[in-house]
Amino acid sequence: MPVQPEGTPCWADAIFPDLEAAKRFYGELLGWTFGDSAADFGHYTQAYVDGKTVAGVLPRIPGMDGAAAWNLYFASPDARVTAAKIVDNGGTLAMEPMDVADVGTMVTAEDPGGVSFSVWQAGTHPGFEVTGEPGAYAWADLCTREVAETDAFFPSVFPFKVQRIEAEGVDFHLWDVGGDPVIGRLRMTDEFPPGTPPFINVHFTVADVDTAVATVERLGGESVYGPMDSPFGRFATVRDQQGAMFSVIDLQTRVGEVPAFS
Known part of the structure; x- marks a missing residue:
């Protein structure tokens, strides 16, 4: 899919205590297959439906707290500009804008009421390759x-x-x-x-x-x-x-x- 308009949900991922258990669960439930884990990116693993990317899963970093949860990314043409808007409007940044090689730039934040979300400025990875189909x-x-x-x-x-x-x-x-x-x-x-x-x-x-x-x-x-x-x-x-x-x-x-x- 092409790069999505600003504010459109464009990607979802989740951190799990047991990555292999998560892969078995979602593989059976949603028919996902999985790519290779990227060791350079914390063993981030992409999930696919019919060869098209639909989500990401990764293992919890040792010492990290918190329950497993799905995280949604909103598209942005400039993650740093969006990060500034988040702060200016009372939100907080859990992660400052971070370039992920040439893949894109991400921000993780919370709104003033505590809702966690992320921002994605696409590089070579625009986000979902398919939506609205079984498994996506x-x-x-x-x-x-x-x-x-x-x-x-x-x-x-x-x-x-x-x-x-x-x-x-x-x-x-x-x-x-x-x-x-x-x-x-x-x-x-x-x-x-x-x-x-x-x-x-x-x-x-x-x-x-x-x-x-x-x-x-x-x-x-x-x-x-x-x-x-x-x-x-x-x-x-x-x-x-x-x-x-x-x-x-x-x-x-x-x-x-x-x-x-x-």
């Missing part, structure tokens, strides 16, 4: 309780146009880039397990959600929410066997009308 990235929702801070921050850093859902009891926004919805923002409610920190929930495409959830549970993961039908696809939120939360979605099975946005 489909969508992401930014889930937070600190909606005021998040709503002020992200459209100031990226060129997002905000659309608000018109549905009682639901606090959900769509953020558009150039007229195309690229990510959702969801207010976390009591439906989320107590103590769940804010996070970006990455969705991967599957052909059958119910089968995918059964596979997750058989492989030692757990179901968190769903399966549930929606106008956008049948989906479920799960955790892998190392604790990383994500969703699976069947984009072809849609039930109900898309709600109005304003």
Whole structure:
């Protein structure tokens, strides 16, 4: 795929305590195959579907704390300019702009409400080579309780146009880039397990959600929410066997009308 417009989710990766276990889990669940681990880059390993890059996995560095979690990257034409915007708008940099050889430049940051995310300025690696197909990235929702801070921050850093859902009891926004919805923002409610920190929930495409959830549970993961039908696809939120939360979605099975946005 070509380099994505600024603010578009363009890549996802995760750090795991047990890299080989993660490869077995996602290989069976999503049909991923894996390239060689790059020793020069912390044994970073790319995942593929039908020979096209869809995500990255890497092992935890000795001494590193924190649970396994998926991390989403937003495209930027200039990572250093975006890093300055992050700081100017109250965010914090967990990693200053770093050139990854000729592959690209990355930044890792948090918004003022504690949502972790990354920025990617493409070099030779533009990001996802395929999306919306089984095994590949489909969508992401930014889930937070600190909606005021998040709503002020992200459209100031990226060129997002905000659309608000018109549905009682639901606090959900769509953020558009150039007229195309690229990510959702969801207010976390009591439906989320107590103590769940804010996070970006990455969705991967599957052909059958119910089968995918059964596979997750058989492989030692757990179901968190769903399966549930929606106008956008049948989906479920799960955790892998190392604790990383994500969703699976069947984009072809849609039930109900898309709600109005304003």
